[in-house]
Amino acid sequence: MHIAYFSERPYHPLDEDLTIAEGIWGISNRHFDPVVGARLYNEYLDQAVRAEEAGYDGIVLNEHHGLVTCMGAVANIEAAILARITKRCKIIMLGNLPTTVGNPLRLAEELAEIDLISGGRLVSGFVRGGGTEQLSNGSNPAFNRELFLEAHDFIIKAWTTPGPFRHEGRHLHYRFVNPWALPLQKPHPPIWVPGLVSPETVRFCAERRYPYIALSTYLEPTVDLWDLYCETAAQAGYQAGPENFGYLQKVIVGETEDEARELAMLELQGGRAAAFGAIKPEFMFPSGYNSKGASSRMARQFKNPKGGPELFVPRGKFDVAEAKKTINSPEQLKILEDSYRIIVGTPAGVISKIKKILDVLRPGVFIIRHSDGWLDNKSRMKTIDLIGRELIPGLKEIGDRMGLVSPFERIPGSRPLNSPESWERVAQVGALENI
Amino acid sequence: MTVAVTQEQVLIDDVPCSFLAAGSGEPLLILHDELGDIEWRPWHAELAKRRRVLIPASPGFGVSAPVEWISSVRDLACFHARFLRELKIDRVDVIGLSFGGWIAAEMAANCASQFARMVLVAPFGIKPRIGDIRDIFLMSTPEYLQASLNHSENFDRHWSPQLSASREEARAEVARLGWSPYMHNPSLPHLLKCAGTGPALVIWGERDSIIPVSTAAQYCEILSNAKIGTLANCGHHPEIEADVEFSRLVRSFLVE
Numbered sequence: 001m002h003i004a005y006f007s008e009r010p011y012h013p014l015d016e017d018l019t020i021a022e023g024i025w026g027i028s029n030r031h032f033d034p035v036v037g038a039r040l041y042n043e044y045l046d047q048a049v050r051a052e053e054a055g056y057d058g059i060v061l062n063e064h065h066g067l068v069t070c071m072g073a074v075a076n077i078e079a080a081i082l083a084r085i086t087k088r089c090k091i092i093m094l095g096n097l098p099t100t101v102g103n104p105l106r107l108a109e110e111l112a113e114i115d116l117i118s119g120g121r122l123v124s125g126f127v128r129g130g131g132t133e134q135l136s137n138g139s140n141p142a143f144n145r146e147l148f149l150e151a152h153d154f155i156i157k158a159w160t161t162p163g164p165f166r167h168e169g170r171h172l173h174y175r176f177v178n179p180w181a182l183p184l185q186k187p188h189p190p191i192w193v194p195g196l197v198s199p200e201t202v203r204f205c206a207e208r209r210y211p212y213i214a215l216s217t218y219l220e221p222t223v224d225l226w227d228l229y230c231e232t233a234a235q236a237g238y239q240a241g242p243e244n245f246g247y248l249q250k251v252i253v254g255e256t257e258d259e260a261r262e263l264a265m266l267e268l269q270g271g272r273a274a275a276f277g278a279i280k281p282e283f284m285f286p287s288g289y290n291s292k293g294a295s296s297r298m299a300r301q302f303k304n305p306k307g308g309p310e311l312f313v314p315r316g317k318f319d320v321a322e323a324k325k326t327i328n329s330p331e332q333l334k335i336l337e338d339s340y341r342i343i344v345g346t347p348a349g350v351i352s353k354i355k356k357i358l359d360v361l362r363p364g365v366f367i368i369r370h371s372d373g374w375l376d377n378k379s380r381m382k383t384i385d386l387i388g389r390e391l392i393p394g395l396k397e398i399g400d401r402m403g404l405v406s407p408f409e410r411i412p413g414s415r416p417l418n419s420p421e422s423w424e425r426v427a428q429v430g431a432l433e434n435i
Numbered sequence: 436m437t438v439a440v441t442q443e444q445v446l447i448d449d450v451p452c453s454f455l456a457a458g459s460g461e462p463l464l465i466l467h468d469e470l471g472d473i474e475w476r477p478w479h480a481e482l483a484k485r486r487r488v489l490i491p492a493s494p495g496f497g498v499s500a501p502v503e504w505i506s507s508v509r510d511l512a513c514f515h516a517r518f519l520r521e522l523k524i525d526r527v528d529v530i531g532l533s534f535g536g537w538i539a540a541e542m543a544a545n546c547a548s549q550f551a552r553m554v555l556v557a558p559f560g561i562k563p564r565i566g567d568i569r570d571i572f573l574m575s576t577p578e579y580l581q582a583s584l585n586h587s588e589n590f591d592r593h594w595s596p597q598l599s600a601s602r603e604e605a606r607a608e609v610a611r612l613g614w615s616p617y618m619h620n621p622s623l624p625h626l627l628k629c630a631g632t633g634p635a636l637v638i639w640g641e642r643d644s645i646i647p648v649s650t651a652a653q654y655c656e657i658l659s660n661a662k663i664g665t666l667a668n669c670g671h672h673p674e675i676e677a678d679v680e681f682s683r684l685v686r687s688f689l690v691e
Contacts, residue, residue, distance in 0.1 A: 135573070142611035282575040288607035288614075 001399025002406035003392055004058035004092055004367040005051035005384070006248060009044045009071040011037065012374040016269055020327065021320050023279045024069050025132040040071060041078075043377045048082055050381055051089070054388025057406075058090035058123070060248075060367055062194075063097055065136035069372055076110045083118035090408075091118055094194040094213060094248075094367075095125030098151030099144050100137035105174060107151075108158040112183045120184040125192045125213075126152055128201075131286040132279060142288030145200070147171045159188040190407060192246065192365075197221060199228055206232035206240065209413025211365060213246035216341060219360055219435060222247075226361065226427035234423035239415040242404040245426060246365030249357060250342045250372075251350055253386055261333075263383070264344040266373030268328050340435065347390035355398055359431035364406040366395065438483040440475050442498075445521045452518055453498045454491035458483030462527045463689070465489065466515065466535030468672070469559075469571070470580070471496035471605025472598060478674060478682035486528075486689075491518055493538070495608035497601060508534075508560070508612050508620060512541030519549060528689055530554040532674060533645075534609055537618075540654075544626035553635040554685055555654060557643055557671050559618040566647035568618045572610055576602050585642040585670035593675055628657045635661035636688040640669030640676065664688070 011032070018027055048059045061078055064070040072078060079091050091114065098104045115122040128148045134141040150169045157167070163178030183189050194213040195201040205212040206229045214222050226245060233240040252267065254260030326332060336342045343353045358366070368391075370383060398404075417423060440457040455473060463486040467473055473492045482488050493511055495501035505511050515538060519527060529550050531539030536558025543550055559568065571579050576599065581590050635658045639651040648665070655661040664684050666673040674681045 138615060140610065140614035141572075142607055142614065280575075282573070282578070286572050286610070287576075287603070288610035 001242075001363075001396065001404040002057045002090075002246075002365045002408060003395055003399075004060045004090070004365065005048065005056040005370070006060035006062070006094075006367050007044060007047065007370040007380075008062065008064075008069055008372055009040070010069045010372050010374070011040065011071055014068055016324065017320050019068060020323050023283070025067050025136075025279045025283055027068055029066075037071070043380075044071070045078065045081055045085070047377070047380050047384060048078075048089075049086055050384050051388070052086045054384050055392045056089060056368075056388065058092045058367075059086065060092045060094050062094050063127075065100070065133050067132065076107075076114060079114045079122070080110075080117060083114050083121065086118075086121075088121075090121050090123050092123040092192065093125045094192065094215075095127040097129040097133055097137075098126055098155065099147045100129055100133050100139045102137070104151040104154050104172060105158060105177065105179065108155045109179045109181060111155075111189065112159065112179065112181045115183040115185055115189050116181060120189075122183070122185070122189040123192055124189045125194060126155075127194060130279075131282075131284045131289045134289065135283060135286060140288070141286045143171060144289060149204075156188060159183055192407070194246075194248070195225075197225065199225065202228050203232050205229065206244075207236055209233075209236070209238065209244070211244050211246055211407050211412050213248060213365060213367070214361075215248050216250060216369070219340065219357065219432060222361060223427040223429050223432065227425055230423050230426055233413070234417055234420060236413075237417060237420070238413045239417045239423060240412075240426055241410065241415050242362050242364035242426060243407045243410045243412045243415075245361065245363040246367060247357065247361050247363040248367040248369055249340075249354065250369040251354070251387070251391075252342060252344045252371055253347050253350055253383060253391065255346065255386065257346055257349065260344050260346060260349075263371060263373065263375065263379065264333055264342065265328070265330070266375060267336075267342065267371060268332055269374055347386060347394070351391060351394050351398075354395065356431070356434050358398060358402060358404065359434065360428055362402065362404055362426050362428065364404050364409075366399070438480055440483075445518065447514060447517050447521055450494060450502050451499070452491055452494065452514075454489055454518075456487065456489050458485070458487050460486045462487045462489055462522075462524050464491075464515075464519070464524075464527050464529045466491070466529065466531040466538050467493070467496065468532040469534035469605060469609045470576075470598075470602045471608070472602070473497040476674075476678070478678045478685075481682045482686065482689075489522070491515065493608075495611070496605045501608060506612070508537055509541050509545070511612060512538050512545060516542055516546060516549060525549070526551050528552045528554075530556065530685060531558055532556045533671065534559055534613070536560065537613075537620075537623075540623060540627055541620065543632050543658075544623055544630050547630040547632045551633055552689055553632065553658075554638065554688060555635060556638045556674060556681075557640060557646055557651075558637075558654065559613065559646065560620060561624050561650065561653055561657070562616075562619045562621070563647045563650045564653055565649050568647075569645045570617070571645065572606075572614075576606055579606070583645050583671035584676055585640065585644075585668055586676060589676050624653075624657050630659075632658050633660060634688075634691070636664050636685070637661055638664045638666065638673055638681065638684060640671060640673040641665050641667050642669060643671045645671040 061075040063072050063075040065073050101107050164176050167174045192211045193205050194215050202225050230240045252264045343350050438457045443456050444451050444453050492499040529539045536555040537560035540560045637651045637654045639648050651663045666677045669676045
């Protein structure tokens with residue numbers, strides 16, 4: 001099992017009332033302090049290096065625009081720096097936004113340089129991006145999906161087809177494609193795709209043999225998506241395995257239970273634990289972004305099956321002080337813990353809970369999401385060390401015992417299919433009973 | 436006497452285009468707004484007493500399926516010109532509501548002679564000299580309807596859960612066509628100015644919070660023979676908020 005490190009690199013501190021009242025996207029950048037920003041960028045890079053030293057296999061970077069919880073607006077810059085200052089870890093992009101960069105050829109060039117500088121450690125990943133990414137970049141949400149598909153195909157072609165060649169598509173028009181620097185990995189860097197629930201994305205991955213990385217989605221619908229992946233894989237002529245799947249999980253550890261709980265409460269500040277829920281629906285799904293069907297599936301996905309709050313609700317006017325009391329309460333933490341949105345405890349305590357997730361989903365990639373709370377650099381470093389020392393070895397052992405092979409141990413899509421009619425499930429639906 | 440309203444269909448380049456038709460007499464084309472409500476309203480009935488009223492559902496709105504090759508409002512305008520040709524209508528009066536007003540203006544810029552008289556109701560399409568067109572995509576659909584009306588009580592009368600799905604789809608199509616440049620076409624004023632358009636009435640709600648009211652004067656500068664009709668206490672949709680006065684103003688202009 002490949003164990004990767006992820007932090008969303010939140011900007012902090014920030015007036016908590018502001019994030020509760022306005023959501024985590026759309027707050028005016030007059031509240032950004034460049035002195036704080038300069039310190040945080042460097043701390044987050046240092047923490048990624050520390051994660052490599054602590055024993056993680058990979059460092060995951062993501063990209064959001066105008067989001068106060070994620071400073072990685074141009075994640076390729078961080079990736080390029082890490083390519084040089086780390087030695088062993090995979091650098092995993094989950095993911096780049098070919099729909100908003102405006103020039104996918106430039107993206108192909110940037111990623112090729114990162115792969116070259118890192119000595120072939122890049123894992124490329126592409127995402128459609130949420131509505132806020134469209135709004136932040138002036139991209140037309142109505143063209144998001146078709147542009148995503150065209151840009152994806154174009155980038156692969158730019159990496160693999162000797163130039164110069166010509167591309168005159170629906171959205172992209174290049175008459176002289178000939179990037180000089182090409183990726184070190186052949187035919188191109190591996191591609192993983194993160195997702196929330198969209199079956200279209202799952203099919204997209206399965207058809208192309210790309211590992212699909214579920215981003216802390218509720219387990220029940222995730223099992224359905226795993227099955228859909230396996231079924232699509234069978235239609236494409238292969239048996240999917242753990243190497244085709246990854247799962248991202250937020251884990252907050254402390255040396256003691258009390259310390260872990262104290263750190264976990266910081267997660268709740270400003271409503272950030274609800275993350276996307278703290279974005280107004282009209283920003284998350286602007287006109288044209290989703291098909292009608294996709295919107296209703298999305299609404300179902302974000303309904304907590306264990307009776308917690310629905311994340312996408314029209315906000316309207318509400319009392320910030322009252323909302324703060326609810327958001328910052330131990331009860332709220334309990335709801336998040338009961339639904340596995342967050343796992344809290346000592347390393348020995350959290351491992352049994354993580355094992356339950358692994359029993360259900362059997363992923364070959366497990367990404368530990370570190371705190372989005374306002375932790376200082378020292379606390380973050382301490383957590384990284386603690387996880388490296390006391391959690392990763394145990395998880396590795398469990399992964400080996402369960403046969404959770406990673407995409408680096410078995411090429412995704414290389415496992416033969418017994419017969420086109422019969423495919424094996426990867427997810428173990430029966431294990432959901434233990435959750 | 437009530438006028439029978441029929442739902443009809445015409446094929447345009449193998450694409451079925453649905454339209455409501457009612458009344459008899461000289462044809463009158465009504466181009467719907469960005470909410471895509473293709474429903475029969477009392478002011479339509481008033482007009483249908485003397486005219487054959489035609490209300491096409493643009494592709495991607497209402498019951499008309501989206502058409503991929505339509506990628507701009509000008510394309511959509513050409514589609515509607517084709518709609519008139521298919522119905523063998525050479526010359527027609529037109530009422531364009533908001534987004535539909537933009538379509539009508541594009542049609543006139545392409546071929547002014549197809550319209551005898553034009554009524555443009557708070558049309559998008561040109562960039563205001565003063566102020567901006569409000570970003571309607573930073574709002575949910577209910578928020579947009581609320582913002583486009585001057586009186587909040589009108590919201591309750593016009594917010595319909597039954598229409599919410601079709602309004603979402605309509606806004607998605609408007610986003611597809613009008614996202615960038617945002618809800619205007621830089622070439623439109625230049626082409627419209629020399630198009631030789633006939634008499635035009637530009638109606639604006641004096642409390643429009645979506646498009647600055649001063650844009651009415653810009654349209655009148657561009658159109659060769661236009662006048663402004665301002666309706667008091669109305670927002671962006673005077674045909675909703677002051678339908679009786681609106682209807683009177685339009686009928687009086689059309690028989691001038």
